[in-house]
Amino acid sequence: MKKLLLTLIVTLIGFHSYADKYALIVAIGDYPEGSGWGDINSVNDVELISNALQLQGFSSSNITTLINAQATKQGLDEALTNIQEKMQPGDVLVVHFSAHGQQIYDDNGDEVDRLDESIVPFDAQASYSSDYTGQNHYRDDQIGKVITNLRNKLGSDGQLLFILDSCHSGSASRGAIARGGKGALVPPNWEKKDNATADGSDMVEKVALNSDAAPFVMISGASARELNYEYQGKGSLSYAFAKAMSSLGTDYTYRQLFNKIASEMATIAPRQNPVIEGDVDYKLFNGEYVQQQPFYSLKRISNPKSIVLNAGSVQQLNEGTTISVLPADATSFDKDLVITQGKVNRSKFNESYALLDKDLPTTVAQDYAVYIEDKSYGDIAVKVFFDNSVKDKSLQKEVEKYLATNSQGSVVTDINEADLVVSKEDAFYVLQSPADLSYLNADEDTRGSKTAEDLNKNIFIYARGNYLRDLEMKNPTYEFSFKLVPENVEDESQHLDENGVFKVNTTDDVVYLNVTNNSNKDLYFTVLEIYTDGKILPFMPNAECDYTDDERLIPRRSSKLIKGCRYQFGSPYERIVLKGFASSQPINMEPVITEKTRTRSATNPLEAFVKQTENQSRGQKSSRTDSGSIKGYTTEFIYEIINE
Known part of the structure; x- marks a missing residue:
């Protein structure tokens, strides 16, 4: 009896020896008529974030969602309270908000600019009135108290991550969909304090914590003075977060995760600067994360030879990828357990469709797991939207023909589906981001095209640069990293802004490249720099x-x-992505992306792969598929050139 009792006690003590992962996803897009708030596409973020978290070991039963009318101020309070009661010390919690944000008059005198930041629940109004004085806004003061309570409950072995895909700026937007964008909610005759501004998101309030409180990180889609835009019908931060989570390196920290997010957003929303605050050098989810998903589950079985996977283009399951279907209880890939193989024939953000070589024995999705055999990296393709300023229909047709002939994408009529926007200014056609309509080329002297031929060339330059910037090869056998360091290493912290982005000026800054091999193989490396407009230049080596x-x-x-x-x-003064490639074979991308490519054959399979991207501009479509010969690793470093 004593032995049985002892066993029971040990079992109960060890029952919670591992961390549970919880999430609250809040999405408000369809605000009530008469609230003063326009509709946004927040609900589209729910599946994006939920899938990204489930691929990282979050159980669907531990993910709570509040959508539209569920996300009143009271609903938020109740959901946060319920999660706090479920959690145990050492657990991990992710809270994600996709909604409007707004500044509101400070009601307790703790803000230098006399304005609180707030999230806008479903039952909050956009304007001050005798009936509505801000009582349903979720102020930063209240958010600070919520964060404190959650951190105290999670304890020093737990973690809390807040993601805010909203904004609080009162500036007007032109054309694109912004989250926020209303002026501050203030009473009549209220006056703002002059020249008072805040760095960061201005959402983190300093509230007393226990000495053993959990580490905390907040990632915001924009700084306190910026608008937060949508990209292809989704929050730009939500999209970038989901992509960043699909391929992670060893010992990944929140700072490294943020750098991947910032790299992605530099492309899709150049005017928008995401913000990270808190304990940014802690390991992501206490180190309990999946670097690369080894297998994927089925969402449903359409018929015995047609399946839908719980992963898509965000996870780089592109058209042409070869898959193998194994029993769900397979612990790893085993060719003797393969039931059937197939290929992905269509891919969306969070799901992909595959046709199988033979029928599945059952139609129960939970019976199977899907492993990747040959990975397809897709083709260079962009969706182009023409602004109303472009009146020349013949030019539009020439662009459409060029895209079709070279298999580089299509022209779309909805800006929410576009990768880039073409507009006309004076006699020039310029390329803009569909998220915030900022210029993709930061250099005013070179950004325009006068002819369809030049426009097509600039579209290809953008498409190719965007493709290589997004290219992910994460074979851990070849893992490496790199960064820029100043000539005086002791000055490194002075080059980092509050978000950890490395900044250099054009007057006297001198930097060097520092490369780290994290693998057990000797590695060769090469680095390219990719500008917002897609222009690619060799960085190491170079001329x-x-x-x-x-x-x-x-x-x-x-x-x-x-x-x-x-x-x-x-x-130009902009954020630039350095893209690094490593391989156990000698590798040099400089001749591959310069004029030397016409006289030199690529000797490394990874070089040959990148060289194929140039061929597509000449109508040579190729299926860039990894058949096992492309062995390497890619990683990024983002830096910003500033004018001072």
């Missing part, structure tokens, strides 16, 4: 720093500071 293959060999488990290459910078 002024022609390092040989052997000089770019990094021994296993070591770092190397490349002191022989000294970098200084000029305009």
